[in-house]
Amino acid sequence: MFSLFLGLALTSCSTVGFYTQALRGQVEILSKASPVDKVLADPKSKPLLKEKLNTVAQVRKYAQEHLGLPAEGQYERYTNLGRRYVVWVIFATPEFSVEAKRWWYPLVGSVKYRGFFKESLAEKEAEKLRAEGLDVYVGGVEAYSTLGYLRDPLLNTFLGRDDASLAELIFHELTHQRIYLQGDTDFNEALATVVGREGTRRWLRSQDRLQDLAQYEKEMRVEKDFIREVLQTRTEVARLYAQKDLDEKAMREGKQAAFVRMKLRLEAMNKRYGGSLKLDRWFKKPMNNARLNTLATYYDLVPAFEARLRAKGGDIEAFLKEMEEMKTLNPMERRAKIQPAKSR
Numbered sequence: 001m002f003s004l005f006l007g008l009a010l011t012s013c014s015t016v017g018f019y020t021q022a023l024r025g026q027v028e029i030l031s032k033a034s035p036v037d038k039v040l041a042d043p044k045s046k047p048l049l050k051e052k053l054n055t056v057a058q059v060r061k062y063a064q065e066h067l068g069l070p071a072e073g074q075y076e077r078y079t080n081l082g083r084r085y086v087v088w089v090i091f092a093t094p095e096f097s098v099e100a101k102r103w104w105y106p107l108v109g110s111v112k113y114r115g116f117f118k119e120s121l122a123e124k125e126a127e128k129l130r131a132e133g134l135d136v137y138v139g140g141v142e143a144y145s146t147l148g149y150l151r152d153p154l155l156n157t158f159l160g161r162d163d164a165s166l167a168e169l170i171f172h173e174l175t176h177q178r179i180y181l182q183g184d185t186d187f188n189e190a191l192a193t194v195v196g197r198e199g200t201r202r203w204l205r206s207q208d209r210l211q212d213l214a215q216y217e218k219e220m221r222v223e224k225d226f227i228r229e230v231l232q233t234r235t236e237v238a239r240l241y242a243q244k245d246l247d248e249k250a251m252r253e254g255k256q257a258a259f260v261r262m263k264l265r266l267e268a269m270n271k272r273y274g275g276s277l278k279l280d281r282w283f284k285k286p287m288n289n290a291r292l293n294t295l296a297t298y299y300d301l302v303p304a305f306e307a308r309l310r311a312k313g314g315d316i317e318a319f320l321k322e323m324e325e326m327k328t329l330n331p332m333e334r335r336a337k338i339q340p341a342k343s344r
Helices: 002-010 013-031 036-041 047-066 119-131 163-178 185-206 210-241 248-272 289-299 302-311 316-328 331-338
Strands: 077-079 087-094 103-105 109-111 114-116 134-141
Touching: 013 114, 036 047, 036 077, 047 163, 047 185, 087 119, 087 289, 114 119, 119 134, 134 289, 163 185, 163 210, 185 210, 185 289, 185 302, 185 316, 185 331, 210 248, 210 289, 302 316, 302 331, 316 331
Parallel strands: none
Antiparallel strands: 087 114, 087 134, 103 109
């Protein structure tokens, strides 16, 4: 894997820097990894860390036995990177469009984001994209997956989550390892989101953690409402950009007006939920098309996948097999099958 990436990097001067940092980042993750059993046996390991490692072991077992996910050999080591995020990801979109910029990678194809193992490198790349007139968003990411090509270790960056959120993340990443369709970011992320959520619900029930399940369902309802408001704004600006009779000034004014309306809706929603949304943190970074796409990528197709799972009577294996059968289709054909009503 490493030699493959290095060889690809040396074939193009424009990509050598990106693939070199990716190689170094992956080497760091693997070289710092220790077997989980060794970490558990170490008297210097903190009790909370040991608790989280044991929780992941339970989640992995459930994923393998009840969800048909390839957990064997995964997350059997632990890496402490000594930082909050493992990678920083860039999303970029034209100023008057919601169509995301894409990057091509070996093995995975076209993807709607670009990741760097150092924040400074991500910000440097982001400045270049902004200079091209693109809307850009840079965000830290806690989890990183090699899609089954390597044995991924657990990372300190995501073990700080509560058990439900941690389980969802593990199920999400393991779904990628079973199904990852080249060049279809929205399909891959939404599918993993649905399996991650449903897997978490079932795992919590299997552990008789009904109070935690109730809290998780409540958080999912809040998240669903929040995402609906953001995606509504994405629809609004998409309609705005489609108006051919508007000049750039009118476009910018309409765009900012849509963001203001979204903020007002979210503030009203926050009041309904007792001020629990932490909107100050959300609006700390500027709003733009690229930021809207960060949520659209993960959630736009979620309702359609949830409907397909219900149509299978909740049978996860039958659902995943149906999704695997879509490998030979192109992204548009997949959407026509996933969202038949919208394809007409």
